[in-house]
Amino acid sequence: MIETFITSFKLKNTYRINSIIYSIKQLPIIKKILPNSLYKNKGLKIFANIISILYEILSIFIGKIIYIVAMIFMALSWYKTNQSDMFIHLFTFLTLCGGVLNTYMLNPTKDKYYAIVLMNINAREYGLSNYYYQLLKLIIGFLPFTILFGMITEVPLWIQIVLPFFVVAIKLIVMNYSIYYFKKTNKASNENLPTKFVWGFVGVCLLLAYGLPAINIVLNKNIFLVIFIISIIIGIYSLIKIHNFKDYKKMYKQILTENNVYMQEKNTGTQAIKNVSLKQIELNENYTSNKSGFAYFHDLFVKRHSKILTKAVKKQSIVILFIFIALIIGILINNGLKDRINKILMVYLPYFVFIMYCINRSSSVTQAMFMNCDYSMLTYRIYRTPKVILGIFKERLKTLIVINLLPATLIGLGLALLLYLSGGTNNSLNYAILIISIIAMSVFFSVHYLVMYYLLQPYNVSTEMKSSTYTVVQGITYFVCWYMIQIQLPTFSFGIATIVFCILYSLISLFVAYKYAPKTFKLRA
Amino acid sequence: MKLVVKNLKKSFEKKEVLKDINFEFEKGKIYGLLGRNGAGKTTFFNCLNEDIEIDAGEFYIEDNNNKRKMEAEDIGYVLSTPNVPEFLTAREFLKFFIDINKNRIKNEKTIDEYFGFMKIEQEDRDKLLKDYSHGMKNKMQMLVNIIASPNVLLLDEPLTSFDVVVAEEMKQMLREIKKDHIIIFSTHIMELALDLCDEIVILNKGMLEEIDKNNLDNQHLKNKIIEALKEE
Numbered sequence: 180m181i182e183t184f185i186t187s188f189k190l191k192n193t194y195r196i197n198s199i200i201y202s203i204k205q206l207p208i209i210k211k212i213l214p215n216s217l218y219k220n221k222g223l224k225i226f227a228n229i230i231s232i233l234y235e236i237l238s239i240f241i242g243k244i245i246y247i248v249a250m251i252f253m254a255l256s257w258y259k260t261n262q263s264d265m266f267i268h269l270f271t272f273l274t275l276c277g278g279v280l281n282t283y284m285l286n287p288t289k290d291k292y293y294a295i296v297l298m299n300i301n302a303r304e305y306g307l308s309n310y311y312y313q314l315l316k317l318i319i320g321f322l323p324f325t326i327l328f329g330m331i332t333e334v335p336l337w338i339q340i341v342l343p344f345f346v347v348a349i350k351l352i353v354m355n356y357s358i359y360y361f362k363k364t365n366k367a368s369n370e371n372l373p374t375k376f377v378w379g380f381v382g383v384c385l386l387l388a389y390g391l392p393a394i395n396i397v398l399n400k401n402i403f404l405v406i407f408i409i410s411i412i413i414g415i416y417s418l419i420k421i422h423n424f425k426d427y428k429k430m431y432k433q434i435l436t437e438n439n440v441y442m443q444e445k446n447t448g449t450q451a452i453k454n455v456s457l458k459q460i461e462l463n464e465n466y467t468s469n470k471s472g473f474a475y476f477h478d479l480f481v482k483r484h485s486k487i488l489t490k491a492v493k494k495q496s497i498v499i500l501f502i503f504i505a506l507i508i509g510i511l512i513n514n515g516l517k518d519r520i521n522k523i524l525m526v527y528l529p530y531f532v533f534i535m536y537c538i539n540r541s542s543s544v545t546q547a548m549f550m551n552c553d554y555s556m557l558t559y560r561i562y563r564t565p566k567v568i569l570g571i572f573k574e575r576l577k578t579l580i581v582i583n584l585l586p587a588t589l590i591g592l593g594l595a596l597l598l599y600l601s602g603g604t605n606n607s608l609n610y611a612i613l614i615i616s617i618i619a620m621s622v623f624f625s626v627h628y629l630v631m632y633y634l635l636q637p638y639n640v641s642t643e644m645k646s647s648t649y650t651v652v653q654g655i656t657y658f659v660c661w662y663m664i665q666i667q668l669p670t671f672s673f674g675i676a677t678i679v680f681c682i683l684y685s686l687i688s689l690f691v692a693y694k695y696a697p698k699t700f701k702l703r704a
Numbered sequence: 705m706k707l708v709v710k711n712l713k714k715s716f717e718k719k720e721v722l723k724d725i726n727f728e729f730e731k732g733k734i735y736g737l738l739g740r741n742g743a744g745k746t747t748f749f750n751c752l753n754e755d756i757e758i759d760a761g762e763f764y765i766e767d768n769n770n771k772r773k774m775e776a777e778d779i780g781y782v783l784s785t786p787n788v789p790e791f792l793t794a795r796e797f798l799k800f801f802i803d804i805n806k807n808r809i810k811n812e813k814t815i816d817e818y819f820g821f822m823k824i825e826q827e828d829r830d831k832l833l834k835d836y837s838h839g840m841k842n843k844m845q846m847l848v849n850i851i852a853s854p855n856v857l858l859l860d861e862p863l864t865s866f867d868v869v870v871a872e873e874m875k876q877m878l879r880e881i882k883k884d885h886i887i888i889f890s891t892h893i894m895e896l897a898l899d900l901c902d903e904i905v906i907l908n909k910g911m912l913e914e915i916d917k918n919n920l921d922n923q924h925l926k927n928k929i930i931e932a933l934k935e936e
Contacts, residue, residue, distance in 0.1 A: 460791045460834060472803040476792075483791040555787035560753055560776045561852065567804060702755065 183301055184308035190298070191290045195234070196227040239320040247324050255332065258392045266332040268398040270325075270342055271406060272388035276381045278349035283313040285357060285370040287439035295431050302428035307421070314350065318343045335400065345407050348414030355417030358424050367433040459486050459547055473567065477574035484547055487540065488582055495538055495586045503593035510600050521601035524594060525609075528616065528673045529666040531590070535620040536660035538586055541579050541628035542653070548575065549638060557636075557702045565697035572633060572696060576689075579625040587621030588614075612674035619681035627656065630688040633696040639703040705731040705767045707752075707774070707856050707886050709912075712761035714744075714751055721747045723910030725761065729886045731855070734878060736901030737890040740933055743907045745890040746784075749858045753781045765855065774856070777808055780849035784861040786841035790834035794824065794844055797833060798851070805852040822847040823873055839865045846874070850881060859889045863896060875900050894926060906932050 200223060203209065251269045255262055284306055291309075294300040321343035329339030361367050368374070373381075391397065398406075460483050468478040481488055510517045556562045591614035598604060598613060637649035712725040721744040729735055739745045750756045752763060752774070765774050789797060798815050813821075819829050822843050833841065842865050849857065859878075863871045878887060878900065888905075891897050897904055904915040906929065915929055 460832065472800070475796075475803060476800045479796055480791055551791050552789050555789050558755075558781065558783055558787045559848070560779050560781060561801075561804065563754075564776045 180304045180308050183304035184312065187290070187294050187300060187305050187309060190294055192228070192231055194290075194293070195231045196224060199227040199230055200224075239316045240323070243317075243320040244324050247328055252328055252331075254389065260392055260395060260397050262332040263329075263334045264397045264399050265392060266328065266334050267338060267400065267403050268392060269388050271345070271398055271403060272384045274346050274349050276384045276388075277346070278353045279377050279380055280370065280373065282350060282354050282357065282370050284310045284354055285368055285434060287369055287371060287434045287436075289440055291431065292435045292437075292440040295428070296435050302431045303425065306427045306431065310354075310421075314347050317347060317350070321346060338400065338403065341407055345410055348407075348410040348417075351414040351417040351421065352410065355420045358421060358430075361426075361430050367430040369434050369439055371439065459484055460551060461486060473570035473574055477571055477578065480548070480552055481578055484544075484551070487543060487547055488578070491540060492582050492585050496589055499586055499589045499593065503589075503597070506593075506597060507600060510597065517601045520597055521603075524598045524601065524613070525604065525670050526667040528613070528670045528677070529663040529668055531594075531617060532620060532663040532677075533660045534590075535587065535617065535624060536656070539583055539621065539624035539628070541583065541625050544579060544582075545628050545632040548632070549636070553636070553700075554638065554702075557700075563697070563701055568633075568697050568700050569693060572629070572692065576626070576629055579629055580622055583621045583625050584618065587618050591615070591617035606671060609670055609674075612671060612678070616674040616677045616681075619678045623681040623684060626685045626688055630692045633692050633700045636700050637703065705765065705855060705886070707763065708766050708771075709752075709763040710761055712748075712751060712763060713759045714747055714756070715759055720910055722751065722758075725910075725912050727905070727912045727914075728766075729856075729888060731886050732883050733902040734882050734887040734889055734900055736897030736904045737888055737907060738892075738894065738897055738904060738929060738933065739890070739907035741892075744910060745907055746860055748907065748912075749781060749860055749888075749890065752856070752858060753779055777805075777852070778855045779858065780852070780854035780856070781858045782842070782846050782849050782860065782862045784864070786838065786845045786865075788833045788836070788841050788844050790832065793830050793832055794819070794836070795829050797844065798848065801848045801851055808852050810853065818847060818851060821877075823870070839867065839870060842866065843870070843874075853884060855886060857885050857887045859887065861891055862889070863891070864893070894929060898922060898925065904929060908933060908935060 203223075250273055251266060254269060255265055258265055291305070294305050295302045322340070325342040326336075326339045329336075329342070357368050466479065466482040468475050468482070470478050506520065510520060561567065594613045594617065595610040598610060604610070631649065631652055635649040635652065637647075707729040709725050709727045709729075712722055713720070714722040725748065737745055737748070747756070751758050763774060764771050765778060766772075792800070795815055798818060802809065802812065802815070816829070819826075824840070824843060824847075828836070828840065833844065836844065842862060846859075846862060863874055866874060878889075881887075882902075889897070889901060904917065904925075906913050906915060913932065915925070915932060917925055920928065
């Protein structure tokens, strides 16, 4: 078993190193200098190896400290109950959640897929040895922090020390139950697709964790001791069962399907995006079009994707409407709120850049455009002629702008109305500025995403991302919008600046797109 | 009419995939392009289709001794993995293609006539393309590529995904349309190349070389091709 573990560890390390080198090779400029033979380069391999080992070591601790700080330590200040009991209380219930949500063994990861399915490594030995390794990492990773935060909250030392073992015991019990369930029903549970029962259980545990203390009910040390002893006994029994279970291969066959494994990488797995995008297509007898040419083509695209286009925007608009109604009612009955909202409206317009960024549909729409349409159409030479590219570009631009305009107009009008109801402003131009600047932002995002997509189309024929520039531009867009949250500027000047910027940006970028898109809009080699 | 390729070169990093391609493809013939795995057949097609930029050389259409650039309208390219817009039905896809090629299509037929020509069954014509099988998608891709009747038709292993009956139909179809086109057909299957193609062209070591069929029986021709492909 140890040999299998070492083999699998080496395997994992090898592709981790390769992906480090691969990501280095994806960086703009650098990729031009570096040759493909990079993967053979010794010095670089050693460097990547060090990063890989550092990652392995850090991964033991980082997650645990974030978990304890974010989920437990920070929550302590909300309650007035005894801090040490509270710590134990939250830790216990959250451990139950984590136990069912994260088993390690039943997680369809790529390393399991490579090892068990592609390389035919003994499933039992692989599964068990890596499972034990994970549990060991868990104890090592938790122990320093249960001691540290236990000391801060004055939890008795013995509890500080046993907490990590409690976590392991719970994981073992859940895993044993999954095996028992598999033996009985022949159904292996995929931990990334939790059943309703699991969600229900998690919900109840979370409620008990954070809800009970609110009504002053908290587990104390004695109750924890009882729970711990029971868990350890069942945990040891489970460990024996898990160790003696023979049918790991059969179980992993069910879990490690390509779909499950590649669902994992939502960010990079374009195949997964493609699968998701395909599901967005709806065929409905009524979805026809009496247009022709590009307009016909685009019209059908819009209608077949109403889930992510029109319907999504309608839902958004309804939510926005409700929020404004709630705010208006709030203003009418609460004078304090009235003043605050009035103040917010006069200086927090930059914040709305981020909001408009978040609600703009263009990013996901261009993704669907690529996955469901351009990815295949771009292989046709005729589709890449300037006439067709620009013809469809125009149709798409119109649609994106119009679709995003509905929620934008609602927000603009809503803000102006709020301003009026919350006491108004001494410069009535502010009303117009609020409305127009919000609409301008919406148009800006629509234009921005579409133009970027046409100028930087990053995918190749196998839907692999081939240009990191696109990711970088998206990152910058996000960062700038997020940064705006922290800025307070008078609505009047910021609004005017926004409007001017959006108009200029849109005009320039459309000009650039018209000039260069016929050259840049193609599948990457 | 001829497609002339002169001194075409393409490398990826240090690897010279197409070293020096010189060839004239004539109208009315089907050229069987044979090459070993990784020889660069798809790269060659991608260059002609301007999917990738070439490093050196040129290719153009020569018509009655007039040299002109090969335009998008001149070329149809059927990929080995079929790509069709999955949100459209077969009928809608065809309509769109006819729409945008309106002024190029000589004696336009009805959509159903085209389906009939490609032997696509009545019940499949209004299905979403995402529900089409691999072979059916390939048929559609072939169909839209020949509707506009491009002068040059590049087929990258197009028959491998068809069942025997359809493959036979497609071969027959290609023979019928070849008089108006330059058809270049890449394949790994030698029997297919010998059976369907008028000329056999080998891509080896980055160069194109025509195999002279004259006075050779099938077995000798096969041996000759294999010898040519084996050359290192």
